[in-house]
Amino acid sequence: xxxIFISAGTLAILSLSAQSNQDxxxxxxxxxxxxxxxxxxxxxxxxxxxxxxxxxxxxxxQRSKLAGFTPDGNxxxxxLTDLRQGKNSNADFLQNGTINGLTGSFNGENIKYTVFDGGxxxxxxxxxxxxxxxxTNKEAATGTTAxxxxxxxxxxxxxxxxxxxxxxxxxxxxxxxxxxxxxxxxTFDNYSFHNTVLPGGSLESTxxxxxxxxxxxxxNHSYGAQTGWLLYPLPSTGQQVLYWNGNxxxxxxxxxxxxxxGAYYVNDQQYDQIVYANPSxxxxxxxxxxxxxxxxxxxxxxxxxxxxxxNNPPVQFAATEVLPPDNxxxxxxxxxNGSLAKNIIVVGATDIIAANDNRYTASTDVVRSFYxxxxxxxxxxxxxDITTTGTEVxxxxxxxxxxGSQSASINSGTSFSTxxxxxxxxxxxx
Numbered sequence: 001x002x003x004i005f006i007s008a009g010t011l012a013i014l015s016l017s018a019q020s021n022q023d024x025x026x027x028x029x030x031x032x033x034x035x036x037x038x039x040x041x042x043x044x045x046x047x048x049x050x051x052x053x054x055x056x057x058x059x060x061x062q063r064s065k066l067a068g069f070t071p072d073g074n075x076x077x078x079x080l081t082d083l084r085q086g087k088n089s090n091a092d093f094l095q096n097g098t099i100n101g102l103t104g105s106f107n108g109e110n111i112k113y114t115v116f117d118g119g120x121x122x123x124x125x126x127x128x129x130x131x132x133x134x135x136t137n138k139e140a141a142t143g144t145t146a147x148x149x150x151x152x153x154x155x156x157x158x159x160x161x162x163x164x165x166x167x168x169x170x171x172x173x174x175x176x177x178x179x180x181x182x183x184x185x186x187t188f189d190n191y192s193f194h195n196t197v198l199p200g201g202s203l204e205s206t207x208x209x210x211x212x213x214x215x216x217x218x219x220n221h222s223y224g225a226q227t228g229w230l231l232y233p234l235p236s237t238g239q240q241v242l243y244w245n246g247n248x249x250x251x252x253x254x255x256x257x258x259x260x261x262g263a264y265y266v267n268d269q270q271y272d273q274i275v276y277a278n279p280s281x282x283x284x285x286x287x288x289x290x291x292x293x294x295x296x297x298x299x300x301x302x303x304x305x306x307x308x309x310x311n312n313p314p315v316q317f318a319a320t321e322v323l324p325p326d327n328x329x330x331x332x333x334x335x336x337n338g339s340l341a342k343n344i345i346v347v348g349a350t351d352i353i354a355a356n357d358n359r360y361t362a363s364t365d366v367v368r369s370f371y372x373x374x375x376x377x378x379x380x381x382x383x384x385d386i387t388t389t390g391t392e393v394x395x396x397x398x399x400x401x402x403x404g405s406q407s408a409s410i411n412s413g414t415s416f417s418t419x420x421x422x423x424x425x426x427x428x429x430x
Contacts, residue, residue, distance in 0.1 A: 020277035021212050028208045028270070031068075032195070038069055046235040046313045058238065064144045064194035067207075067225045067338060068266050072247055073311040076225040076267070076337070078193050078207070089388050089420055090360070091182050094427045106427045108160055108183025113426055114191065114216035115156050115419075116207060117223065119149030121190045122404035127161035127179050127396035134160070135188045138214070140199045141402065145192050148404045150397050151415065152190060155222045157396035158419035159426070160186045168394060170410045177394035179408060182423025183430075189214060193223050208270045215278075218429065220422040221285040222415035225267065227260040227336040228327045229294040234305070235313060242299040243314060244306040244324060251306065251317070257324035262378040265337035275343035283344040284422040286414040287384040288373035291334050294326025298371075328374055335373045335383055345425070346383045348372040349390030349417040372414055390417030 043059055051059070065077040097105030115121065123135030135156060139145035161181040168175050191214060193207045205213065232243035244251075246259030275281055292298050304323065305314040317323060328334035339346050349372040352358070353365045360366070368374070369391045375383035391412040399405035 021215075024273055024277060025209060025212050027273075028206055028212070032204065032206045032209070035066055035068060036063075038073070039063055039066055039075060042073075042075055042311070045311065054238070055235075058233070058235070061144065064196065066195060070227070070245070070260060072249075072307065074245060074307050076227070076245075078223045078338075079226055089424060091420070091424050091427070094424070095182075095184075106183075106430050108186025108423070108426055108430065111183060111186045111426045111430050112189060112217070113156075113159050113183070113186055113422060114189045114214050114219040115152065115159070116191050116193050116210065116219060116221050117149065117152035117155050119145045119147065119152050119192045119194070121152040121156040121188065122148040122398035124404050125153060125157070125396050125398060126406055127157050127164050127181075130162040130184065131187075134186075135190060137190045138198065139190070139192050139196060143196065144194050145196060147400045147402055148398050149192075150400055150407075151222070152192075153398045153404075154395040154409075154411075155220060155415060155419045156188055156190065157181055158393075158416055159220060159423040160184055160188065161396050164396075166394075166408055168408060168410055170392070175394075175410065177408075177410070179394055179396050182420060183426050186423075186426060189216070193221070208274065211274055216281060218282045218422060218426055219284070220419050221283060222413075222418045224286055224288050225336050225338045226288070226290055228290065228334060229299065229324070230290060231293070231299055231302070232305070232314075240302060241305045241314070242293075242295065242302040244304070244317075246306070246324060248307045248309070251321040251324070254322045257322070259324070260337050261327065262333045262335060262340070262375065263337055264340050264342075264377060264379065264381075267338040268341040271338075271341040272343045275341075282425055283341075284418055284425065285339050285341075285344050285346050286418040287335055287339055287346050287348045287375075289349075289371045289413050289415070290336070291328035291371050291373050292326055294329070295323045297326040297329075332374045332376065333378075335375050335377070339373070340375075340377045340381075340383055342381065345385050345421065347414060347418040347421045348374070348384040348387035349412070349414045350387045351391045352389050352393070369412065371412070372417075386421060388417045388420050390414055390420075 067076040067078045094106045120137040128134045162184045164179040250258045304317045308315045349369040351367045397407035397409045
């Protein structure tokens with residue numbers, strides 16, 4: 001019989017990691033309770049006591065996406081931020097087994113990815129039918145996760161859809177694409193980033209608690225908090241406005257505006273604590289899509305609001321107040337907290353390399369997508385860590401209902417570049 005020896009040092013490390021995770025779980029539970037109390041106070045100020053059914057639904061949706069609070073007391077919410085991608089990143093060399101020095105091909109066999117996203121991925125999509133039971137949804141089919149989620153399905157497909165050549169209509173023309181992901185023989189555990197009660201549980205779990213419970217080897221996070229300028233539905237009416245999520249008390253002098261873009265904050269610390277306690281775990285996260293959002297950029301036609309005095313309901317900018325510049329107007333410093341952690345891999349988006357048979361040949365082939373948030377962190381730390389193609393890419397999609405659908409679409413975002421990097425790292429692990 002083969003004997004397996006585990007050193008005392010290894011056992012000590014495993015014990016310390018388990019203890020650290022237990023301590024973190026208690027810390028995150030305390031923070032969940034504190035954030036819920038702060039949110040109740042926020043709701044009371046912003047919505048009053050007489051609320052319609054639609055308003056109450058909007059409140060519960062916000063509660064489930066709560067990511068924390070700014071120092072000024074404003075809530076932060078997590079929001080959702082084809083074959084050419086594989087060739088742009090040279091992943092097909094790994095898939096096809098054509099890298100010198102490596103024997104065999106690598107397509108995610110025996111690799112499990114964990115996806116934290118907007119909800120349940122549609123595992124019944126034909127893009128995942130090359131093997132049975134590839135997707136395991138860990139969320140209950142109730143409440144905010146009752147319906148299948150298009151974004152979660154797309155992200156999962158970028159990591160691991162099978163080869164599926166199709167023709168789509170895009171910008172008035174027929175476009176031939178292949179929905180193939182990076183690791184088409186991999187499997188998935190899928191969670192929502194919303195605060196939910198997991199099956200078998202009795203208490204609500206936050207995103208960070210779910211990460212500890214899942215204990216993944218590698219996970220994808222194509223969502224993020226938004227600071228600076230963002231599109232925002234007014235609490236009172238649901239009207240979409242351009243909202244300044246910065247310090248409302250620093251708007252009377254040009255250039256004196258204050259925000260959390262580039263600032264290492266509590267949610268960054270939480271990701272770092274998790275990875276520090278679990279050093280073999282890899283978190284891959286989107287940089288965000290808010291570059292150019294602002295009064296002269298994306299959203300310029302919308303009414304402009306900021307938080308009211310003493311964190312009261314939003315008010316329109318007064319004539320005496322100075323509008324802060326568009327996010328990343330100078331070409332840098334617009335990544336929001338949660339995507340600035342030191343121990344995670346943050347991914348930006350680039351345009352598709354269309355020339356050279358979709359291959360990288362020189363640095364001039366790479367063009368940052370206009371919406372992709374840019375660093376660095378305020379302390380000079382480099383973020384994002386890496387970029388890949390995320391613009392005008394095709395993906396498996398679904399109707400957002402309880403039955404799902406066989407759909408596909410084309411869109412852009414760091415949400416879609418991030419799972420490509422996640423997929424490739426999984427192949428490296430393999």
